[in-house]
Amino acid sequence: MSIGYDAIIVGGGHNGLTAAGYLGKAGLKVLVLEKRSMVGGAVVTEEIHPGYHVSTISYVVSLLRDEVTRDLELKKHGYSTIKTDGILCICNDNYLFLTDDKNHNRKEVARFSRTDYDAMEKFDAMVQEAGRVVRKQMLMEAPKLNIGITDLISLGKMGLEVRKLSAKHRHRLFQLFTSSAYDLIERWFESPMIKNMYASSCFSGNYASLKQPSSAIPFFHMAVGELDGELGAWRLVKGGMGSITQAMASFARSKGVEIITDAPVKEIMIENGRASGVLLENGNKIKARCVLANTDPKRTFLKLLDQKHLDPEFAKDIKQIRMGHSSLKLNLALKGLPDIRFFEQGKEGPWHRSDITIFPDIKGMEENYFAAAVGKLPKEPRLEIVMPSTVDDTLAPAGHHVMSILAKYFPYELADNASWDDIKEDVADQIIDYLSISMPNIRELIVGRKMISPLDLEREYGLTEADIFHGKHDLDQLFSFRPHPEAAQYRTPVKDLYLCGSGVHPGGGVTGAPGHNAARRVISDLKKK
Numbered sequence: 001m002s003i004g005y006d007a008i009i010v011g012g013g014h015n016g017l018t019a020a021g022y023l024g025k026a027g028l029k030v031l032v033l034e035k036r037s038m039v040g041g042a043v044v045t046e047e048i049h050p051g052y053h054v055s056t057i058s059y060v061v062s063l064l065r066d067e068v069t070r071d072l073e074l075k076k077h078g079y080s081t082i083k084t085d086g087i088l089c090i091c092n093d094n095y096l097f098l099t100d101d102k103n104h105n106r107k108e109v110a111r112f113s114r115t116d117y118d119a120m121e122k123f124d125a126m127v128q129e130a131g132r133v134v135r136k137q138m139l140m141e142a143p144k145l146n147i148g149i150t151d152l153i154s155l156g157k158m159g160l161e162v163r164k165l166s167a168k169h170r171h172r173l174f175q176l177f178t179s180s181a182y183d184l185i186e187r188w189f190e191s192p193m194i195k196n197m198y199a200s201s202c203f204s205g206n207y208a209s210l211k212q213p214s215s216a217i218p219f220f221h222m223a224v225g226e227l228d229g230e231l232g233a234w235r236l237v238k239g240g241m242g243s244i245t246q247a248m249a250s251f252a253r254s255k256g257v258e259i260i261t262d263a264p265v266k267e268i269m270i271e272n273g274r275a276s277g278v279l280l281e282n283g284n285k286i287k288a289r290c291v292l293a294n295t296d297p298k299r300t301f302l303k304l305l306d307q308k309h310l311d312p313e314f315a316k317d318i319k320q321i322r323m324g325h326s327s328l329k330l331n332l333a334l335k336g337l338p339d340i341r342f343f344e345q346g347k348e349g350p351w352h353r354s355d356i357t358i359f360p361d362i363k364g365m366e367e368n369y370f371a372a373a374v375g376k377l378p379k380e381p382r383l384e385i386v387m388p389s390t391v392d393d394t395l396a397p398a399g400h401h402v403m404s405i406l407a408k409y410f411p412y413e414l415a416d417n418a419s420w421d422d423i424k425e426d427v428a429d430q431i432i433d434y435l436s437i438s439m440p441n442i443r444e445l446i447v448g449r450k451m452i453s454p455l456d457l458e459r460e461y462g463l464t465e466a467d468i469f470h471g472k473h474d475l476d477q478l479f480s481f482r483p484h485p486e487a488a489q490y491r492t493p494v495k496d497l498y499l500c501g502s503g504v505h506p507g508g509g510v511t512g513a514p515g516h517n518a519a520r521r522v523i524s525d526l527k528k529k
């Protein structure tokens with residue numbers, strides 16, 4: 001048995017690596033253990049066909065905190081972003097193409113409504129203003145329910161931020177947390193196309209009926225992002241999303257952090273009531289002063305810990321955490337650029353270099369949710385598509401392309417005991433058929449593909465029940481409740497065991513925030529020992 005680390009981090013996802021970077025920078029002796037053969041978790045670039053590389057899971061960046069980028073010197077270690085040309089929305093027989101050019105956008109929206117462009121500007125500004133308050137909380141510890149002095153201070157700081165809002169904006173902030181997406185959209189917009197577009201953007205970060213209270217929370221993801229000072233920006237990453245985690249790993253190594261891949265942890269060891277290290281699948285035991293779990297709360301507490309160390313009441317609460325975003329990823333290697341039915345065929349346009357979303361109308365989105373809720377597949381799924389090779393020549397051979405498709409809602413648990421392993425390639429074919437309506441020549445361009453079912457997300461990438469955020473972003477699963485009031489400040493009921501992944505405040509997405517906050521908590525606790 002080897003002894004001697006200050007901290008072992010279970011999982012080399014972007015949050016585990018962020019925590020590792022900060023702990024290493026503080027002079028601590030740190031070991032990261034990652035079960036896969038590469039670090040990154042859901043933030044990776046992989047070869048899907050010889051010569052074709054793509055962000056296999058997450059595919060766009062916005063939420064990564066500028067502080068993390070700066071403190072971990074990510075740009076020096078190879079991370080850079082690329083702007084796309086716009087957003088192409090396709091709904092039924094209509095399309096809308098939005099760019100950075102406000103005059104162009106006003107004309108585009110005027111094809112559907114005389115008033116909605118102004119409404120969009122007002123709505124986006126309102127979400128930005130509310131997002132400012134939320135953004136400030138991302139790198140702060142959520143206050144404990146068992147309130148102490150430091151919690152009072154952080155509550156006070158939050159109160160000050162809310163106080164800066166006008167009464168009107170406080171009302172809107174409250175509405176964004178509690179209203180249904182449907183009610184908000186109906187309140188703000190008049191044309192079906194614009195309503196469908198906003199509903200679709202909410203649908204993306206959610207797994208709920210649009211009419212359910214609090215289903216508007218994903219609007220915050222539109223606002224809390226910030227890249228190089230540009231609020232709400234979403235961009236691609238040069239070399240794919242894996243460049244973020246490779247840069248994080250490179251920084252951590254430069255601070256002496258050891259990172260071992262192909263090292264699945266079987267158990268977090270508890271001795272004398274405290275986390276004392278880990279037992280690997282290969283039988284090796286490694287000891288440390290503390291353990292940080294980048295794994296989601298269900299996996300951490302229910303799979304990696306002997307249940308006798310947990311209060312049964314706490315374990316019951318963890319079992320009850322709502323998971324599931326019902327997503328799958330289909331990544332394609334293409335020998336050329338597909339035509340898009342609304343634009344001149346055989347010619348590249350800015351829409352190819354854009355975020356392309358194909359979605360049904362609100363009624364169709366609701367049907368998709370209710371179908372998924374009983375294990376059924378959508379007929380007309382929401383597809384979010386990027387072709388990063390149009391702006392990044394490091395990903396595919398010259399003239400060839402890669403396409404990343406996030407498809408929703410595809411349930412983790414299928415009806416009639418069907419198995420994802422049996423149906424996944426048929427489902428990929430169905431998605432390609434559906435995509436062919438908008439991109440008529442897509443099928444003939446495909447030279448390779450990698451279909452990642454919800455079951456693959458769990459089995460291969462370690463996302464329990466395929467939840468993209470390590471637990472849904474519902475009101476009762478956020479902030480001081482994430483993942484549980486007794487584990488929301490990165491410490492857990494097990495002494496010297498900490499959580500550092502998306503299952504803790506402020507939640508999922510490529511933010512680096514849980515890793516940053518957990519590291520700060522660990523550094524402070526270790527100093528006191």
Ligand SMILES: Cc1cc2nc3c(=O)[nH]c(=O)nc-3n(C[C@H](O)[C@H](O)[C@H](O)COP(=O)(O)OP(=O)(O)OC[C@H]3O[C@@H](n4cnc5c(N)ncnc54)[C@H](O)[C@@H]3O)c2cc1C
Pocket residue numbers: 010011012013014015016033034035036039040041042043057058059060061062063263264265266294295299327328329406457460461462463467468469470500501502503507508509510511
């Ligand atoms: C399909 C999909 C698309 C997404 N798109 C975006 C997007 O475009 N933009 C965005 O901001 N967010 C996106 N997200 C969300 C975002 O990627 C995740 O919320 C975030 O990356 C999770 O990071 P993490 O470090 O907390 O956890 P993870 O990335 O899940 O890392 C956990 C790590 O633990 C490892 N692990 C698991 N079990 C063990 C074990 N026993 N021993 C050792 N290691 C173990 C895993 O292999 C993994 O590396 C997407 C997610 C999915 C699934």
